[in-house]
Amino acid sequence: MTKKFWLSRWTRALVFLLCLIPLGNLIWRFEHQQLTANPIEFITHRTGDWTLRFLLITLTITPLRTIINQPQVIRFRRMLGLYAFFYGSLHLATWVYLDKNFDVQDMLADVMKRRFITIGMFGLLTMLPLAITSTAGWVRRLGYNRWQVLHRTIYVTALAGVIHYYWGVKSDIRLPLLYSGILAVLLAWRIAIALRASPAVTAQRTSTRSTHPLRPPADARE
């Protein structure tokens, strides 16, 4: 029953639409002049927040499927990761267009001189190859193992994201610390699993139906 729920086309459509709410909210606020006195700052912060949130949600999927014992939730991982990329692109576009008005020299100077922008830009760039190779075709072309190694880059992306946030705030570091804490838990879970399972992993590599929590069984993959 639950398996049917997770695999349903409707559930997928629902999640897809839910992920668009933050964008819808921004558009509504623009129409109703609710973007505060400083719209550029507001849009920049909102899109940045959602980039980081989607990265963390994406990283929650793997632990979640083990913890609630619902392997099918892995179906949503790609979509959520692509939404992180989507909101990250909006975050970048806000900066390039609204904030910097395509002033290339000014932007280059910022990237070179300001560490929070340097690392933010780095984080966004690390998402690009992941977004490109997110299709089933690329999984096939690279082979699942190589593809999986490449996609572990998301750990670097998320780290860059929380550091970017931490370095960017003026003084109130409560939220950057909260996001860092969540990321630390998500990464610690993976390290713990890897340490516990490492001798077994090699032995099971050839098995078609892996019991390793980081390796989805073949039928749950997209």
Added chain:
Amino acid sequence: MLIRKPSDLRYSDVTPKNLYFNRRQFLAAGSAALGALASAFSASAETKLNGIAKSQYSTSEMPTPHEAVISYNNFYEFGTGKDEPIKLAKNFKTNPWTVSLEGEVMKPKTLDLDAVMKLAPLEERIYRHRCVEGWSFVIPWVGFPLSALLKQVEPTSKAKFVAFQTYYDPKQMLSSRQAHIQFPYVEGLRLDEAMHPLTLLSVGLYGETLPPQSGAPFRLTVPWKYGFKSIKSIVKVTFVEKQPPTTWNMEWSQAYGFYSNVNPEVDHPTHSQANEIRLGVGNFGQRIKTQKFNGYGDQVASLYSGMDLHKNY
């Protein structure tokens, strides 16, 4: 001293009437559908100020809409988000109020609000307001030169700096831990900066008393310095011999100097100060070049002659 070309314009001449009066229609409408926003406005106790004279120091630039000025504030005692002070300062009682003047003075004094309001005739000063974060407003302040207050106590020859302190009550304000800056908030000026005719003790804006989130009942307005120097809700003024500690400087001295004069040539560590977004213009604000001393160089540059402004940022 060179004085900028006098302007006879007041905000009532330069702000489109519909912008300025919108707020009243908004208040009158006051429908429940407007919810929290409406209640934030209608709870305000600002009163109209009378007998306000024009000033030659006013800019003719378009003032930022009133709603933006009173809804987008940095007042960390009432929240670190700029939309928070308007909500969290709503019940801040600013009358009765006293300010004490002490330190290197002949006649230390404590003045109540009424006494402060009678110190000098009220003037309207339309000033550019540049925040260190890279945005700017144009605000029609109401007040009088700070010198009128400072002269009350006859500073001694030892008085070289003036230190200011904001009211602090942990029961109705954030803790230092929550806000991540030390409270009470303190600021300071060199005595000649404090006595400069541009330096204002503001008691109102847009023709009314200050709303709490803007620093009621009175605050500094030092238009050639970044906004955080213009300390709000002042309870203590101390004349001192040595440069006093200032809040943001203690927090991060590379980013916030004691002087903090607006200067496009001196970067802030997280962003350039070469330009600013003038808020309230168009859909997203307008990016404009930042002027040295926020465009008040003709009047104030002489205060810093011979000083290296890259070192004394």
